[in-house]
Amino acid sequence: TITMTTRSILVLSATAIGIGALLTPSCAFTPTPKRRHIVSTHQHDDGRIVRSSVTKLKMSDDNGTAKKMDDTTNFFSSLMENFLPNNNESNEVEPVIETEEQKLKRLRMERLAEIEMGEVRRQQRVSEDKLGYLFLFALQLLPLLGTDRIESLIYFFGVAVTTVYLGGRQEVVDAPEKISKNNALYAPIGASLAIGGLYLLLKVGIDITSLYAIMVTLFGALAVSDIGIPILRNVFPNVDFANAEVPVPQMVADKLDLDKPALPLDGLVTLGLGVLCTAVYWAPVAGGMEGKFLISNAIAWALGMVSLGAISLGSFQTGAILLAGLFCYDIFWVFGTDVMMTVATKVEAPVKFLYTAPPSDTPRAYPFSVLGLGDVVIPGLFVRLMSKVDQVLQPKNLSYFNVATGAYAAGLSACFIANEVFHNGQPALLYLDPSLVGGTLACAAVNNQVSDLWDFSEADEDEE
Secondary structure, X not given: OOOOOHHHHHHHHHHHOOOOOOOOOXXXXXOOOEEEEEEEEEEOOOOOEEEEEEEEEEEEOOOOOEEXXXXXXXXXXXXXXXXXXXXXXXXXXXXXXOOHHXXXXXXXXXXXXXXXXXXXXXXXXXXXXXXHHHHHHHHXXXXXXXXXXXXXXXXXXXXXXXXXXXXXXXOOOOOOEEOOHHHHHHXXXXXXXXXXXXXXXHHOOOOOHHHHHHHHHHHHHHHHHHXXXXXXXHHOOOOOOOOOEEEOOXXXXXXXXXXXXXXXXXXXXXXXXXXXXXXXXXXXXOXXXXXXXXXXXXXXXXXXXXXXXXXXXXXXXXXXXXXXXXXHHHHHHHHHOOHHHHHHHHOOOOOEEEEEOOOOOOOOOOOEXXXXXXXXXXXXXXXXXXXXXXXXXXXXXXXXXXXXXXHHHHHHHHHHHHHHHHOOOOOHHHHHHHHHHHHHHHHHHHOOOHHHHHOOEOOOOOOO
């Protein structure tokens, strides 16, 4: 599941009407204390709309997060003033009327300001983790050194562990969608129906690979655009992307209901990059997928990062239920049937990480070694939850996030070792899930917080 920000939705609309300038408006954000005039409305029986004013003061804390404080009267006191008689005629103030159009415009501007604040947080976090992003980029040069088994293992291990780490720390603009315990409980059943359905279609001769890949790459273009914005802002720190805009025809502005005929530059650049990745993925390249598998990996990575930011497990128990169910799911479909291997090798789409298989005297049915995207995202959601646990429980001895990241690396290493020993495909969750749950519970024991961890539930945004 990928939730798109307002920026991405407007981008998609602009694409649909065939205009080359493809991005949504952004609103400048100044991270210094600023007073902001907010209004609340009340409609009387005679149709009059009365607005009472509230002044908000934005302050920046140590982390640069905006805080707001009311410093004027509330709505009810203002409303009473409109009905109680006032003997001092000279001090009477006419009620300010806000039309529905003005209200919508105000709400839209506040939303754009909220988005820009989120982008600033994302940019700062990418700057803090720049070494991780540079390491991921350097790994893409590894195929130039060779395609032996050791290179593929280094590539998969580096990409997976770094993605889990970065995805667990990334900032997001909108609150993620939480998975309920019921959803976690039935997730293995839904996943089994999906993979079983694909397998049956392939067996009866119905190949929906192209349709599936088209859908994935379209979402992939948006994912590249979304995840690329904070990276772009760090690559070009001297460009004022908060205010840099590209003019668009008035027709586009009218269609998108823009306040002015302009779209933000950063989104235009990153969306163009996403479209370029999709175009290269579908372009006929010499050698087929072997000549462009890194593009497929880039799209898969963007989808994984966006998924880690868009979904939250919500509680430790939900995470444990999900991992336990998918633990059984992975073992059954890999060891009990040929379904997983058939779908993984026959359905070609950017939902897995690929690396060219080492040379062999025996022809291979599939020319790549594979690491499924689910083996990164599912455990990654649990690791990301541990970053929230750190914020709330504030452990004194060991960080839950660091322990979970290390547990993921240990579990993935065990999977690779088993693959080398038994020379067949391994269900990665067989090794990852016990490592994650066991590692974090052991960490809780060291911190004397086992019950706190077991009962941990992430607070809703409005409760925070």
